[in-house]
Amino acid sequence: MSQSPATLPPVLLHSEAELARDALATPLLGRAARLARWAGPDTRVGAGGELVDEQLPAAAAELGLTDGADGTDEGDAAAYASEAWRVAVDTGLVEIHEAAEDAEAPEAAEGTAAGADDEADGTVTPGEELGLLTSGAPQDILGIWLAALETVFADATVPDLDDLVDAIEDGGEIDFEALGWDPQGEADFLEGVLGNLYLLTVGEGTADGAVPLPALAASMIVPDDMGEPTDDILEQVSDAMMRLDDQFRMLEPIGLVEYQPVDEALMADIDSEEPMPPGDDEDVTRYGMVRLTPLGLYGIRARMLEAGLDAPAVGDLADKGADTLLDGTAGFPQGAAQAEIEQWLARRESLGAARELLAAARGGDEGAPLRRLRCQQALSLVGDEAEPALREVLDDAELGGLARVWLAEHGATDVPPPSEGMVFWLTIDTIAAQLAAEGNSEELQALVEGLAAQHSGFFAAAWRVEHPATADVLEAMGRLHPDKRVAKEARKAAFKARSQQA
Numbered sequence: 407m408s409q410s411p412a413t414l415p416p417v418l419l420h421s422e423a424e425l426a427r428d429a430l431a432t433p434l435l436g437r438a439a440r441l442a443r444w445a446g447p448d449t450r451v452g453a454g455g456e457l458v459d460e461q462l463p464a465a466a467a468e469l470g471l472t473d474g475a476d477g478t479d480e481g482d483a484a485a486y487a488s489e490a491w492r493v494a495v496d497t498g499l500v501e502i503h504e505a506a507e508d509a510e511a512p513e514a515a516e517g518t519a520a521g522a523d524d525e526a527d528g529t530v531t532p533g534e535e536l537g538l539l540t541s542g543a544p545q546d547i548l549g550i551w552l553a554a555l556e557t558v559f560a561d562a563t564v565p566d567l568d569d570l571v572d573a574i575e576d577g578g579e580i581d582f583e584a585l586g587w588d589p590q591g592e593a594d595f596l597e598g599v600l601g602n603l604y605l606l607t608v609g610e611g612t613a614d615g616a617v618p619l620p621a622l623a624a625s626m627i628v629p630d631d632m633g634e635p636t637d638d639i640l641e642q643v644s645d646a647m648m649r650l651d652d653q654f655r656m657l658e659p660i661g662l663v664e665y666q667p668v669d670e671a672l673m674a675d676i677d678s679e680e681p682m683p684p685g686d687d688e689d690v691t692r693y694g695m696v697r698l699t700p701l702g703l704y705g706i707r708a709r710m711l712e713a714g715l716d717a718p719a720v721g722d723l724a725d726k727g728a729d730t731l732l733d734g735t736a737g738f739p740q741g742a743a744q745a746e747i748e749q750w751l752a753r754r755e756s757l758g759a760a761r762e763l764l765a766a767a768r769g770g771d772e773g774a775p776l777r778r779l780r781c782q783q784a785l786s787l788v789g790d791e792a793e794p795a796l797r798e799v800l801d802d803a804e805l806g807g808l809a810r811v812w813l814a815e816h817g818a819t820d821v822p823p824p825s826e827g828m829v830f831w832l833t834i835d836t837i838a839a840q841l842a843a844e845g846n847s848e849e850l851q852a853l854v855e856g857l858a859a860q861h862s863g864f865f866a867a868a869w870r871v872e873h874p875a876t877a878d879v880l881e882a883m884g885r886l887h888p889d890k891r892v893a894k895e896a897r898k899a900a901f902k903a904r905s906q907q908a
Contacts, residue, residue: 416718416742417608417707420700426544428701429551432661435497437469437490438554439539442499444468445530455495455502455528462487489561497553498535504528548704551661555705558660562653563592595646596653597709598626600698603663604706607698609739619654619668619694623647647694654696662702666695724749728759728766731784732777736842747784760785760792768804770874779839782808790816807832830871833857838875841882851886858883858892865899869906877903 419425429435444465450458457465462484466472469490471483494500538546602625607615623646628635635643647668654665669692698706710717723734723746731750735743751759767781768774785792785808796812799805800822807828813821824832840850857864868880880900887893 414605414710414715414717415608416720416722416738416746417604417703418720418742418745419704419707422544422548425701425704426547426551428661428699429547430539432551432659432701434490434493434558434659435551435554435661437486438493438497438499439536440469441465441487441491442494442532442536445494445500445532447529447531449530451502451528451530455492457488457491465491492561493554493557494533496557497550498533499539499550500530500536501533502528502530551701552705552708555660555662558656558662559593559596562656563589563596595626595649599623599650600662600706601710602626603696603698604703604710607703608742615697616664616666616695617697618690619647619650619696620690622696623650650696651694654694661699662705664697664699666691668692668694720745721749722746724753726750728762732763732766732780733773735780736773736776743780743783747780748787751784751787756788756792757795760788760795761798764795764799764805764809767808768802770804772874773842774804775835775839775875776842778804778808778835779843782811785812786815793818803828803831804835807835826867827871830868831873834868834871834873834876834879837879837882838873841879846882846886850882851888854883854886855888858887858889858896865895869899869903871903877907 420428450461452458463472465487466483469483469487471486491500495502535550538550542550599622603617603622606617606622620643623643624635627642627646628639632639651668654663655667657663658665672692707717707719718734720742723731726734728750731747735746738746754762763781763784767778769777785796793813793816796809796818799809802809807824810821810824811832837850837853840847840853844850865880865883869876873879877900880896880903884893884896884900887896
């Protein structure tokens with residue numbers, strides 16, 4: 407099911423200048439801008455600001471959609487022109503002026519046919535936002551693009567036009583019950599799908615960011631605790647896939663996603679009475695693949711921030727103190743933590759940064775081991791000029807071990823060897839940090855097995871280590887080690903550690 411964590415993984419965004427260039431290159435915003443420049447005093451619009459029907463062929467021609475070279479028929483050309491015009495209106499690229507009323511105008515002359523002028527309710531002029539596309543700052547362009555995205559998102563949640571017309575009641579109101587359409591529910595569903603796609607992308611869950619459409623649909627429908635999906639659930643997933651196929655086709659021209667549609671040959675199977683998801687031996691890409699573009703990541707994050715979610719971006723901590731950096735990156739995926747730390751270090755000289763990091767890494771609280779692990783990660787990126795800061799903490803009980811590791815890796819001389827107690831303390835601290843960062847991972851299990859194999863008396867000495875996490879670490883080692891004898895030894899050591907702490 408869709409998840410909404412209080413804090414999302416951080417996203418590494420392209421620069422605003424790059425994103426603005428991407429926005430200007432999107433097909434839909436480009437079409438909207440062309441129509442805004444094409445419009446003039448003779449352009450007529452209806453009561454809702456839409457182009458009157460008689461104007462659509464000329465608008466389509468302006469967009470190059472009427473020559474048939476790209477396979478666009480007349481109906482599609484009018485639809486594309488209408489969509490681009492709607493975006494131009496909603497983003498302020500054009501400004502609508504209501505038609506002036508002439509109270510003394512005579513009745514229509516005999517023989518005057520009802521035409522475009524009778525239907526027109528206003529004229530247009532270029533809007534203030536149009537100039538920003540060529541002379542505005544990147545933030546201005548991105549603001550226009552976000553407004554365009556809002557329009558497309560709203561359109562993507564509207565049902566088929568024919569069904570919509572059929573559901574309009576005599577009074578002009580839409581009978582949502584007859585249509586079987588819940589506007590807010592549709593918007594929430596698409597918002598949730600895009601949120602899940604965002605999580606899969608920034609959470610480093612996919613190799614290239616592309617997600618199979620069945621998996622994305624299932625993420626919204628299949629309960630987390632469900633084993634084999636029921637036929638009813640599978641049917642709901644198939645229905646959702648069909649909806650998403652239409653919606654992603656609409657969202658692609660605004661640059662939000664790159665989308666490989668569902669294979670047309672599979673449409674009948676997906677829409678059958680007994681839909682089946684692709685099997686393990688079937689090419690899942692035939693069922694549709696979607697990925698967020700860099701511009702899409704920016705757009706979804708902007709919508710999340712507007713909704714009040716905490717959606718951090720790499721670089722948010724670059725101007726903060728080391729304590730905020732180490733705490734803030736504690737829950738980051740490895741790649742995101744590395745990128746955040748690199749940006750933080752880029753603003754500081756190495757020696758001062760090292761001293762600030764080491765000071766922030768101290769502590770006996772539950773989060774301290776992971777802070778020290780991130781500190782080690784940061785210190786691995788500073789140069790030899792940071793050596794004095796590491797030598798200053800050689801006698802520190804909490805930092806002396808990691809300082810010796812850094813100095814040894816940088817070829818420093820005259821480094822005093824660590825005491826046995828310091829070695830064991832650093833080992834407990836490192837395992838506690840990895841438990842906090844990764845849980846019971848395969849890498850941690852390998853580390854535990856290696857420690858037990860290399861040090862036959864490890865558990866006999868480890869339970870005496872005066873570290874707040876000693877008992878928890880030894881219990882975890884008991885869970886992780888595959889040898890029952892060694893695991894039992896670890897659990898006994900954990901019991902002794904707890905007795906000592908009591």
